[in-house]
Amino acid sequence: MEEAENRKQRILAAALRIGGQRGLAATHMDEIAEAAGVSKGTLYNFYKSREQLLVEAVLFFVEAAVEEIPEVSDESISGEQRLQALIESMAGSFDRIVENFPIATQAGSLTPPGTEIHSHLLNGLNEIFLGYRKKIRSLLALAQSEGSVREDVDLNALAAIWVATYNGLLYRASFEESGADSLCTEAGVKQALSWLYESATEIETKNAFKNRAKSHTKDSKV
Amino acid sequence: MEEAENRKQRILAAALRIGGQRGLAATHMDEIAEAAGVSKGTLYNFYKSREQLLVEAVLFFVEAAVEEIPEVSDESISGEQRLQALIESMAGSFDRIVENFPIATQAGSLTPPGTEIHSHLLNGLNEIFLGYRKKIRSLLALAQSEGSVREDVDLNALAAIWVATYNGLLYRASFEESGADSLCTEAGVKQALSWLYESATEIETKNAFKNRAKSHTKDSKV
Amino acid sequence: MEEAENRKQRILAAALRIGGQRGLAATHMDEIAEAAGVSKGTLYNFYKSREQLLVEAVLFFVEAAVEEIPEVSDESISGEQRLQALIESMAGSFDRIVENFPIATQAGSLTPPGTEIHSHLLNGLNEIFLGYRKKIRSLLALAQSEGSVREDVDLNALAAIWVATYNGLLYRASFEESGADSLCTEAGVKQALSWLYESATEIETKNAFKNRAKSHTKDSKV
Amino acid sequence: MEEAENRKQRILAAALRIGGQRGLAATHMDEIAEAAGVSKGTLYNFYKSREQLLVEAVLFFVEAAVEEIPEVSDESISGEQRLQALIESMAGSFDRIVENFPIATQAGSLTPPGTEIHSHLLNGLNEIFLGYRKKIRSLLALAQSEGSVREDVDLNALAAIWVATYNGLLYRASFEESGADSLCTEAGVKQALSWLYESATEIETKNAFKNRAKSHTKDSKV
């Protein structure tokens, strides 16, 4: 069973690697098998079909990407510090996640709408993204209880915006041939999320959005 | 020539319709031809290959989606009012754009990286998205010159966040079987963009993010 | 009519040119039309179908190739001299004919056996080749009547061998990427036909087949 | 492996059978598969493409045709007798080889000039034909060493003519709907090759070319 689990891991990892490079539609069973070091037949011992395999791979990736964001449950530090750590963490993961980001969108078109497997995928993604949002929301709530986030802020909505902005930057970055856009990088993520955080605090002067360096403004395209 | 252009329109529209429903990977030339009311051979009179046709369709869609956002160039109203109109407009387009939103991501995996057509797609998308950001930036600049946006705000960065948040909400909404998440709807878009706008203004009290209705908070899934 | 005939010539010539380069199977109506400077529709005003056009082109070529061999009807010179002139002429045409030689063989497989057009082609080729042989036979007969060809030689058979050898050399030459085989060239043709001629004469010493140059023997590939 | 080789044989044989009847251009993968008793997919397990399959089939056929000509290595008989046996053998193979003879020429036009596969074909044919010529040359050399072929004969050139004549007769015969030309038959081959052989010997009186039967002369079409 140990070995079986190991194989499943290798298979999913192989599918993700290829899917990230060539796109899911061009990810073929032959290649997955070879990259995973198993035979094509073995793939069907673990997964009923190609669709199923790829859906599991996508869910595996998205979940892993979310889990990569640490809980920052160290209770010895303040909510504000934990949020700062969260921002650092999300920014630090940015480049790696960009690699495989499009596969989530592609997976939706792999399976005919209305089928069981299609629902399985959408439900899975929904759950993961909601969990993601919840995680951020709980940190915001902590910060709010400590007074660094204003009382009147709708935490649910802010958490949703937080995730949306991060995903939007990932989405945008996945189109670029080479990080041409300085705003869609690790630094850009830090700037954006900090802006969101600080817009929810009382302290106006910390605002990360202020023009600090004119040179930076010029560098950023349009 | 009139007729030829008409046909091209019908072909691209047909490709988009099918691509939005089934995904680009499952969008076949036979179906496009039938849906467009032309023969398969005619498809190849206009486009060199399936890849080319689909890429043009995607660029056509994205460009149309951006152009749908009005310039709001009515100079008789203030920058602030124009931004409000922009927010209304983006929110109003949300549901329709969601339908075809995934195809942009899917297109990236239709074409082998490194090919000319792949670059054509990425360059096209890049240009469109930069134009989009520029449009928003110019309205923000107007508002800034009128004093409703603070002087110290990095307009480039804010415009980038603005677009990222919108795209992130579209991305998220494209996963849902039926608008289950109240934050990823027309209303959610309005709330999110308003938050971004108001976080850049001097007037604290307008903040759309304040908890106004407790019921609303409960409705929105964590 | 003058103009029409001119067009037909251009069409056949275009078909031959392309057919010689790419092979008949890869000779398409589009290309023929463009090369001939007419529209595709015009092709069908002159020929019922692609098959018909190509068959006419092949017959046109083969006939022209045969007619290129001069009658050498100058009665002021001896039969022997005429035969020598014939050999020179056939050798001189060799390189040009090689270019289009394969099309005759290819044409046979263009049309389904048993059809009218297939018979039309085969009959046409047969007639042409028989006429070719007859031409040579009549010169041999003249030489025989003058005494330079032995009385006991079967002229029909010798003429057939004569043509077969020439065609065999053409056939062989059409396989070579670049005249690598010194025996399948203008010089080789001269040597081969001279051998055949002299083997039919009484005078042994003229035999072109004798090893005259050792270097030549070494040059010729096994 | 035994089985795989068996399948390859069946595939090539099927391709040749159909190619000989309909021409290579009209030889389709579906038909080959059915005739070989395998699925279409299996064809592609053995050969990369239709072109490759057909080229291998042609080389297989030509090689087999050459190998069919026995070495006549029985050292107990004289070179002269061996040459007579060779002539008998080539004549005996004539009718069967005629069936598939055109495919060699057709193959040249299946593949775009300048491609690797085109060179593969031409090189293969070249090698086979040179081997063929070499075989004949060695028998002539033996006969020469025994004194039945004159010392002054250029064996290379004679061997080349020998092959060319044989090929020329095959070429001619491949155009005929039904062996209408008595000179392009088994008997004609024997007559032609004997003539070539005897023209290289010292003994004039054996000459096969002499008119033996007037009726025969009449039979042979001009």
Add this chain to the structure above:
DNA sequence: TATGAATGAGTATTCATTCAT
């Protein structure tokens, strides 16, 4: 009569899935 855009039947090729070993 000349044109060339539209047509769609015809084909090579791919690749998920199966199953005998």
Add this chain to the structure above:
DNA sequence: CATGAATGAATACTCATTCAT
């Protein structure tokens, strides 16, 4: 269970032919 050769349904693309202008 693992394997990988065999399978054949599915699909992009070509090109001879037609016909409205």
